[in-house]
Amino acid sequence: MVAEAERPPVETLSFESAMAELEKIVTALEEGNVALERSIALYERGEALKARCDTLLKSAEDKVEKIRLSRDGEPVGTEPLDP
Numbered sequence: 624m625v626a627e628a629e630r631p632p633v634e635t636l637s638f639e640s641a642m643a644e645l646e647k648i649v650t651a652l653e654e655g656n657v658a659l660e661r662s663i664a665l666y667e668r669g670e671a672l673k674a675r676c677d678t679l680l681k682s683a684e685d686k687v688e689k690i691r692l693s694r695d696g697e698p699v700g701t702e703p704l705d706p
Contacts, residue, residue, distance in 0.1 A: 645672040
């Protein structure tokens with residue numbers, strides 16, 4: 624794991640970077656070879672990473688649009704996926 628001071632702020636991470644770091648944290652915690660204080664710090668970082676992933680996924684979902692078609696089947700615009 625990267626030292627705490629060397630990690631970029633969670634709010635600057637891409638979805639892929641946040642997910643990769645979160646997976647590493649989960650693995651470290653599941654192995655159980657981490658001191659209690661370090662486990663707490665990892666858990667807190669993991670919660671922040673999870674929230675970042677949730678935010679980025681929600682943002683992506685909001686951008687998903689479906690194409691509206693005319694009676695002739697031609698694209699005429701877009702509308703939200705879930706109106």
